[in-house]
Amino acid sequence: MRNPVHQPHLDDFDRKILAILQRDNMTPQRTIGDAVNLSAPAVQRRIKRMREEGVIRADVSIIEPQAVGQSITIFVEVEVISETAEQIEQAKSEFAAAAEIQQCYYVTGEADFILVIIVPSMADYEALTRRLFFGNNNVKRFRTFVAMDRVKVGLGVPVG
Amino acid sequence: MRNPVHQPHLDDFDRKILAILQRDNMTPQRTIGDAVNLSAPAVQRRIKRMREEGVIRADVSIIEPQAVGQSITIFVEVEVISETAEQIEQAKSEFAAAAEIQQCYYVTGEADFILVIIVPSMADYEALTRRLFFGNNNVKRFRTFVAMDRVKVGLGVPVG
């Protein structure tokens, strides 16, 4: 997979295929072909190309966290003290390495990082804060938001 | 798919299978079988069961937003004025319906909702704020964070 996504030319077929795949990537290519008016091989070639170009990043099963005992979703805004390139890179790799951190973004605004964390219990979250925030002397402060309802969860993007 | 996930008994096999699937759900069942020491049909039955139980929510392709011209990721904390059940439900369905809103959580803390938004440009975001926030008289205030780097993005959960 090529890493930088320059400006891959995606036509209408590609976009329709993507729309289907990001809803259900187990859809048979023949079915996709019927939906977009293309033969199965044509669909397959386009999918293969988009994978190689990095348009399609991954193909995954989405697991219900509750089913595996990870029932609490938490947002954290983290503000750091020093924002040198080195310190930021350090924080990024630390956050990226934590299994409990499902998503991590480096942002502008009143915080530096926003984290999405999944844990089995608040006790686990508390332990995590000790390890990740109190145990890191470049963290100035952090603010916690506990999710009561995961209203809409996904990684779908508008393609049309 | 059964909606409520009661207490599905997941054994070690199931968890190992899930770990593989949420990394790459195109892995052949035979390969999974080799990895977990089970025959392909056994793997397939377990996957089928976990789909029916709702342990596996969906199977999707992950698309690189930039590749489809959606290059800006934005976090928004939304605070509402009235938190009656009715008003909250109203807000939930409104946010859930917006294609630009990739994720929406109802949270405790200094905000009521946290949104993850994907748009092609800041102009689009500005238009969206007018429609969604300024055009909604139950929104007290909202705070915007623009993502400079998507350090870690996914929906994987710890299964081990």
Place this chain on the structure above:
DNA sequence: CGTTCATTTGCAATTTTGTTTCATTGGAGC
């Protein structure tokens, strides 16, 4: 300790799906 019953498994056969081959089509440029 042995029997029974329900569940899960592996193997083999079948069906479905993915992949490759190859001749054809439809333009773009000359």
Place this chain on the structure above:
DNA sequence: GCTCCAATGAAACAAAATTGCAAATGAACG
């Protein structure tokens, strides 16, 4: 109008998923 190039569909082929079935496993009970 001709050539070249890229993309396509039909058919053949390969690989994977799914099903049927008999055997193995394990727990409950006598």
